[in-house]
Amino acid sequence: MTDGIKPFSFDTPGSMLVEWGGAKRMGELLSAWFPERNLLIVTDKFLHENGLLDPAVASLKAHGFTVTVFDDVVADPPEAVLMSCVERAKAAGADVVMGLGGGSSMDIAKLVAVMLVSEQPLSELYGIGKVEGKRTPLVQVPTTAGTGSEVTNITILTTGETTKMGIVSHQLYADRVLLDAELTVGLPPVQTAATGIDAMVHAIEAFTGQHKKNMMSDVFAKEALRLMTANLITACQDGTNRAAREAMLLGANLAGQAFSNSPVGAVHALAYPLGGHYHLPHGLTNALMLGPVLRYNMTAAASLYAELADVVVGPSEEGTQAKSANFVNFMQDLMDRSGAPLKLRDVNVPEADLPMLAKDAMLQTRLLVNNPVEVTEKDALALYREAY
Template identity: 75%
Template structure:
């Protein structure tokens, strides 16, 4: 018998190669507001990636302000700076254009634009009050799934991250334009792609809120990305690979925003906080050890995923689960992503501190199919080292 469940997401999603070049016409049809803040990072801005969209928007009468000070693992100060600029310019609509950090900041700018609720009161699940300004998300990487999720992660201290989860963070519209990902370097393509696969795997094996719809999205996301990740890394100009990865990342985002992620993310966050490693890379580094650790509870689910990704071999549940883990390890090796903590500048003496900090991620650890103690976390970091 099916337990009650809900499934939420952004209001609308458009998949259109080259869609950013006609973003003005699209947004003019979607919204009446015309004073737009684009939230992005300096690299994308200076590289000219915004120009087709800006030209299209200006043609349709949008007044465009660009906030390009977003950095990886953005601190609260960056968000507040963006809100101040948006208010000063009288912005009434927000567009996140970039990677996960830019889209995360865009979500909260849209909330805070006309909202005097203190940011500190928003952390946690369901704590945002009131409404937000219209919000559009356009990703330039195929990884975080932030464009379709109701989650924002901010750096709240020198080394710590905290999440805000609320329905107001879902976008009104999402544009998936695979052409925007053509310039993504191979290592970043690999790390963000594996990040998205982690989202799908953890959504499919989550102990809480796993449901038939999240399973469908997770499986299709994995199928697409398993088939196209290596091509996207080795032939970055492949339109089919880029489109498949971008769609797969969005589907995985829809899955994990409804069936939440777990220990891979819990162990990844301290690596980002202490060593400023990209979020996608930290997930990739921790995936193998956590998959093996979770095998005792998740083997039947891993066996299902082995068939989804086309892992070779046959046999019973244990054999197929092992085949899935081996497939993922081999895929990560072939993608070219760094595979060991030691290769990313993480010193061995930091592992106990990382294990301690991972235990603070209770929002995530509760979803893991197997309980994780601090001793377990240390063992997992040592395995990844």
């Protein structure tokens, strides 16, 4: 007799539409999805000013929607941005919310949908499962193939000079998700690389998670990694390549579903202090730490990395340790070719700060416990030195 399946749960948004060019018929889609007609779009200035929203907004107006655009979202959004978005949404009488942008815009949209109807103060929402009651209808439309925020129940806010805090609650799962890869065509090569590497890290870390890894998160993680490793370089080199953009967006989405159910580990734990102190983009910070952490985990996680080698390199007759090394080398080579900056020194992190970063990384206990190998402060410092 075998042991059977270890019990697990798997949560994700109820409905996803994958359609190239789907944003152009946003009005038609939203009128079928929701009875509400007063929409708030949460986005950032760059996307707004560059016309990325225009086809969607034109379609929405043609279908009778009142549309308010909040475009003050910034990367790693602080609490103040959220609060001014809530104020704007209330003043406009919004009754349905759309996040249209990268992870930052989608994160804010989730909480605005909650705070439009909830009396709970923001300070009471931090942590796991603290949100009570319902929210307004919520649709998410990613424009980066990265965070997978469109399918996660997490919002990350910047709460102080260098600190970020998370809100994790079931209500943050969207009602509807539109994956229109045409929206990602204009993402520049370096951002395509960095956000794509972030998404690949989600898949790898979900697959090697110590506690919540399960049969469904494994399926999503493997397919995510297969799609993205095969398409990252093409998407970086030829942003207009439809097949590559579609594979990256779907891959990032699958990876998001994987890590929303089996949380990330040491790459993210070591990446967060870099974002906090130097305001480096989230994807880039992951790209900087991935190589060192993969090598650090390579022996302990050998059987899992060997399984991933079968997915990204192809099956072979080699032993587990050799396959694990193949996987790590494959990922390092992919990163080298992607064009993302790969060393802390290249992004002006002062060498003297490394001990402080290692100390800070130890605060990410929520993530470090998921890593296949323990990471002490001394180990973290060695990893930052390797990344330097």
